[in-house]
Amino acid sequence: MEELVPIIALGGFVALFGTAIVVVTSLIGPKPKQNDVKDEAYECGIPGQFSGHSKVPVKYYLTAILFILFDIEIIFMYPWAVTFGDSITEGYGLQFLAAMGVFIFIFIFGLFWEVKSKALEWE
Amino acid sequence: MGSDLVEVLINSVKLVLIFLLMVQLVPILVWVERRGSAFIQNRYGPNRVGPFGLMQLLADAVKFVFKEEFVPGKGHKLIFYAAPVVALIPGALAFAAIPLANTFHLEPFMFLGESWGPYDINFQGYNVGIGIVFILGVSSLGAYALLLAGWGSANKYSLYGALRAVAQMISYELALGLSIVGAILVYNTFDFHSIIAQQAGALSFTISGRELGIPFLPNWGIFYQPLGAFLFLVAAFAETNRLPFDLPEAESELIAGFHTEYGGMKMLMFYLGEYGHMLVASALLVTFYFGGYQLPFVSHVMIEDMLKSFGLGINMANVLTAFLFFTVFMIKCLIFLWIYVWVRWTLPRFRYDQLMDLGWKTMLPWALANTIVTAVVVFLARI
Numbered sequence: 001m002e003e004l005v006p007i008i009a010l011g012g013f014v015a016l017f018g019t020a021i022v023v024v025t026s027l028i029g030p031k032p033k034q035n036d037v038k039d040e041a042y043e044c045g046i047p048g049q050f051s052g053h054s055k056v057p058v059k060y061y062l063t064a065i066l067f068i069l070f071d072i073e074i075i076f077m078y079p080w081a082v083t084f085g086d087s088i089t090e091g092y093g094l095q096f097l098a099a100m101g102v103f104i105f106i107f108i109f110g111l112f113w114e115v116k117s118k119a120l121e122w123e
Numbered sequence: 124m125g126s127d128l129v130e131v132l133i134n135s136v137k138l139v140l141i142f143l144l145m146v147q148l149v150p151i152l153v154w155v156e157r158r159g160s161a162f163i164q165n166r167y168g169p170n171r172v173g174p175f176g177l178m179q180l181l182a183d184a185v186k187f188v189f190k191e192e193f194v195p196g197k198g199h200k201l202i203f204y205a206a207p208v209v210a211l212i213p214g215a216l217a218f219a220a221i222p223l224a225n226t227f228h229l230e231p232f233m234f235l236g237e238s239w240g241p242y243d244i245n246f247q248g249y250n251v252g253i254g255i256v257f258i259l260g261v262s263s264l265g266a267y268a269l270l271l272a273g274w275g276s277a278n279k280y281s282l283y284g285a286l287r288a289v290a291q292m293i294s295y296e297l298a299l300g301l302s303i304v305g306a307i308l309v310y311n312t313f314d315f316h317s318i319i320a321q322q323a324g325a326l327s328f329t330i331s332g333r334e335l336g337i338p339f340l341p342n343w344g345i346f347y348q349p350l351g352a353f354l355f356l357v358a359a360f361a362e363t364n365r366l367p368f369d370l371p372e373a374e375s376e377l378i379a380g381f382h383t384e385y386g387g388m389k390m391l392m393f394y395l396g397e398y399g400h401m402l403v404a405s406a407l408l409v410t411f412y413f414g415g416y417q418l419p420f421v422s423h424v425m426i427e428d429m430l431k432s433f434g435l436g437i438n439m440a441n442v443l444t445a446f447l448f449f450t451v452f453m454i455k456c457l458i459f460l461w462i463y464v465w466v467r468w469t470l471p472r473f474r475y476d477q478l479m480d481l482g483w484k485t486m487l488p489w490a491l492a493n494t495i496v497t498a499v500v501v502f503l504a505r506i
Contacts, residue, residue, distance in 0.1 A: 039196025
């Protein structure tokens with residue numbers, strides 16, 4: 001917990017700094033005048049047909065799901081990479097390499113599956 | 124944060140100074156970008172305000188402060204205001220975890236009539252044991268700021284820009300994370316101080332018990348992980364949404380992407396976040412592949428001894444050495460920041476499907492191949 005103190009302190013300081021900038025500039029600048037045209041979304045000038053919160057293409061959800069899967073797989077490689085050197089000096093490096101080989105094989109299989117099922121095709 | 128009052132004070136001041144360093148670097152970087160692009164495109168760039176136009180950004184900042192406050196009519200007020208504040212945080216938190224110079228020792232000294240010390244002071248905001256994992260985790264939080272901005276603006280172009288930016292960031296994060304694994308296999312640690320210490324001296328390999336050295340090259344990570352360094356650099360460009368990967372801001376299709384509705388100081392804060400991200404990427408690249416804060420072939424002990432032989436006190440010599448190494452680190456970082464500018468005005472923009480294909484089908488397999496080859500070579504060399 002001791003390690004977290006400076007991180008939280010800096011995060012709080014930066015958040016306060018940012019909030020202060022936003023508040024102070026909103027106090028200093030000229031006050032906004034209400035105007036229907038100004039309140040329109042910044043587009044082409046023709047009155048908008050839809051509000052900004054439009055539909056999100058499903059492609060982005062798919063990308064996010066695939067990202068989570070692969071990112072977790074990559075995170076599992078980190079502890080392995082850190083301990084790999086020690087495992088060699090202690091004499092069981094080959095087992096470590098083989099275990100990771102199986103894992104990476106599954107990773108590559110997943111990547112091929114993903115490409116083959118056209119999950120990554122963007123029109 | 125420290126054992127006594129002075130140490131807590133030093134650590135707090137250090138945190139604030141490192142954050143302000145990041146903030147103060149941004150105007151200079153914007154100036155370098157504008158002058159640099161003008162230089163590359165054979166025109167002048169800002170050259171009226173102050174010497175070489177250096178005061179231009181100060182004038183811009185003053186103008187930003189006096190801009191009218193504006194929230195789009197259908198926008199969500201709280202989210203709209205929160206996004207630029209959130210954009211500042213990840214870069215600042217990540218940059219504070221990177222060591223900017225060597226850890227230096229302070230002998231006991233007198234302050235306010237009392238004796239304080241001795242201290243060992245890290246030239247970084249805080250030393251997190253898991254180093255790189257912390258930075259990757261924190262800096263990927265930057266995606267939230269973009270999503271908040273896109274959603275809060277209630278503008279389709281903002282929303283599409285934000286979605287594109289986030290999809291691109293998370294796709295390249297895979298390649299970024301995987302390209303580091305090779306370097307971790309070589310260094311066997313997450314800790315930045317240890318990684319930098321392993322890059323001291325001249326290049327030397329140990330292959331099956333035999334020592335092979337190249338005396339005229341420094342022992343930098345780039346010589347062990349050339350492909351990893353290149354993949355990291357390219358992925359960092361995509362992470363920071365810079366050209367040739369700046370699809371989120373493709374002016375011809377999306378106006379300006381997620382910050383279309385922003386103006387004045389709030390837009391500047393997005394810039395602070397973006398340049399902070401670039402700074403973190405450059406600092407990581409320097410730390411992992413270019414020897415960190417070290418001068419090639421020169422250790423901090425040598426410089427400290429040299430300064431002491433000129434008759435300086437121990438504390439003075441140590442502090443001066445730390446500042447010298449800090450300068451070296453900043454110069455290395457600025458070289459990479461210049462490469463960002465240079466690439467921006469050299470390469471054209473990708474199409475979105477090409478961008479995603481490059482991330483998933485080219486960079487990810489190459490990073491995986493780099494990991495496998497590194498693991499096998501490390502195994503064969505150390506067995």
